[in-house]
Amino acid sequence: MTWYDPLKRMVAVFLVVMLANLAFAQMAASLSLICSNIKGVVPIVALLLFILAGAIYAIGQVLGSETRARATVWATAMLVGGIIGLIIAASAQFFLTTFINFSIGGANPGVVVDANALCP
Numbered sequence: 001m002t003w004y005d006p007l008k009r010m011v012a013v014f015l016v017v018m019l020a021n022l023a024f025a026q027m028a029a030s031l032s033l034i035c036s037n038i039k040g041v042v043p044i045v046a047l048l049l050f051i052l053a054g055a056i057y058a059i060g061q062v063l064g065s066e067t068r069a070r071a072t073v074w075a076t077a078m079l080v081g082g083i084i085g086l087i088i089a090a091s092a093q094f095f096l097t098t099f100i101n102f103s104i105g106g107a108n109p110g111v112v113v114d115a116n117a118l119c120p
Contacts, residue, residue, distance in 0.1 A: 031096045042089040049082035 053075040060071020 031100060035092050035096045038089055038092040042085045042092075046082040046085040046089070049078045049085070053078035053082065 056071050056078065057075035060068045060075070063071070
């Protein structure tokens, strides 16, 4: 028997379909948990990045020119990372609700997921 045997192929397709159904059944609950985690953790990490960026920039100004240049680059990168994190946290609910509506609602056009119920 080889890997391309029709029976093996049929069993593989059946297993993939079963796993996909299981995944879609749990998707709304999982994305709700992901959204609440994003809204809870990312702003705290962004605040820490802002504080560390300021501290690294301030410390770098006291040191030599090469270290000052590196500290400025690091601080800028941390500041940009914090801003991107806040943008992600602010838009997480919109993107996850849209994703749920297109994936689950695509099969059932009458199903629309409430954004407040998805990401409290």
